Amino acid sequence: MNAESALAETVRIEGTRILATLVRTVGSLQVAEDAVQEAALRALRDWPRNGVPDEPRAWLTVTARRVAIDLLRREGVRAHRERASVELAVPDLPPDSMVADDRLRLIFTCCHPALGMEAQVTLVLRTLCGLSPAQIAAVLLISEAAVAKRLTRTRAKIARAGIPYRVPADEELPARVAAVCAVVHASYTIAHTAAGGDRLTDVDGTREALRLARLVHQLMPDEPAPTAVLALLLLTESRRAARIDDAGDPVPLSEQDRSSWDTGMITEALRLLDESLRRTGAVADPYQLQAAIAAEHARAASYDTTDWAEIVRLYDLLLSVQPSAPAELARAVAVAESDGPAAGLAELEELQPDQRWHAVRGELLARQGKFAEAAAATRLSLTDAITAPERRYRQRRIAEWSARQGVT
Structure with missing residues (x-):
């Protein structure tokens, strides 16, 4: 090198x-x-x-x-x-501080309660995680310009108010844990599903986010949010080896070799999710709901035996407490699996199109045998926002459908 x-x-x-x-x-x-x-x-x-x-x-x-x-x-x-x-x-450091890891220490430090939650998360993602405004915008579902303005205002407030970069005392940690959980989850999300570039997943990034999630849980084992975040990351990470083929291209969930899923991670995650739900009296927060959805996939012996109706119900709950475009799209996919592609396409019509929307629409049209329409829809998904592996996969789908329909 x-x-x-x-x-x-x-x-x-x-x-x-x-x-x-x-x-x-x-x-x-x-x-x-x-x-x-x-x-x-x-x-x-x-x-x-x-x-x-x-x-x-x-x-x-x-x-x-x-x-x-x-x-x-x-x-x-x-x-x-x-x-x-x-x-x-x-x-x-405060005397006998519980926070021993330098990186986690700085996350807690930047998540100062004098700043709003959105400002805290944006500042840490930019400063500590080294993410670009475009990457932050993608995961926070706001515009790149909004990210830039938020960072400028946040830094100005820190300077104007003299907010110190001081490691919080142990008794101050609970007030910052929500923002810390949001940062760890966002860091994993960005590493797990890259926007553009040559790799589908940043493996080092997912491992580091998982390491931080473990550290936060170890610091605050009785807090339900860190427990749920760790469960969610473990369930997602357990499938990573099956998610990518030897060429580095994506493998759809329906085609993944479930024997390669990490059963140790899954077992640990299910236990953590149960613990987190017990602490909140089974009143689930967004992390717990996302983990519960991932758990349904983990429990299913095969793609065909997945309880899609339950997954739709969980997405309905998630959208009621934390609406987001990715969750709406994932729900539409679950509806298609539960009630058929026509039902999924009807759900899509209610959503705002983006590259993922076009890709899902292409898959559902192909299931109906509408291969020319499927190829055309998937071509619209080939934007700069997708990784090279994802582009190759979608181009293969377009070629397959075009050949079956006799179109070019």
Whole structure:
């Protein structure tokens, strides 16, 4: 691997951890971000000449820390922070803090109750998770321009109100857990289903989100939301190996080899979901409902024996408490499986079209034998928002239907 590739891989996998460690050390998000960026630029100059270091993350962390110290010294601020950065002896942690992981610590830190929930989640997804405004917009179901405005307003409020980047004390954690759960869930969602690019799934991203979900659950084992989030992620992750073929292309749920599903994850997830529901008196929140839907798939011995009517009922409950376009589309698919493709197509007519809508419509039309219409609908789904594997899969479907109908 050449120097540029090694740097890109290190930043992709370790960049946010480096940032989290540095924020704890210097106490300033802006200084930490600037320092990490400068360290990456120095690596671009140094590594091609001197070779990739044995420990790239450590090299970037040390370099970024030195840059941060220089920035603080030049600005003449927080001299005591500067000394702590040099000596690495005074971490900014409450005594005996429950939060030991640097990255999770920064998530809790950024989820400050002085900021609204939407602002907290957007800030963390951009700053700590390194997501682009387009990616954030896709998962939060808002426009890219709205994301940019929200970030600008949030940063301005932090500066104006002097909101500190301080690790919350243990008794402050419950007030921030809802936003933390939203961040972890959104991080997994984006990694699990990429928007554009060459890969269907960011495996490193899903593993990191699952790791964080476990840590939040371990911190707050009696809180129902972290328990439900962990259950949901485990159920989804349990099917990952079956979801992609040897070429990296998607395998529909109906064609997946269920023997390759991770039964250990499924068993753990079902237990966690039951625990979470008991704590809320069986009054389900959105995470619990999504986990319950995933659990129905996990329990079914085959695609044909899935209880689709129950899944439709669960989607109805989910939409009553948390309406969203993806859930509406998934419900339409479940209706098609329960009551036939005509019923699913009727449900689609009530929804706003996007690339996923066109792809689902193509599949349902093909089930009715309307192959020319199915091919035409699926062509409309081939936008820049889909990954290369998904594009290949849909193009194969178009070719198959075109051949069966005798169209080009």
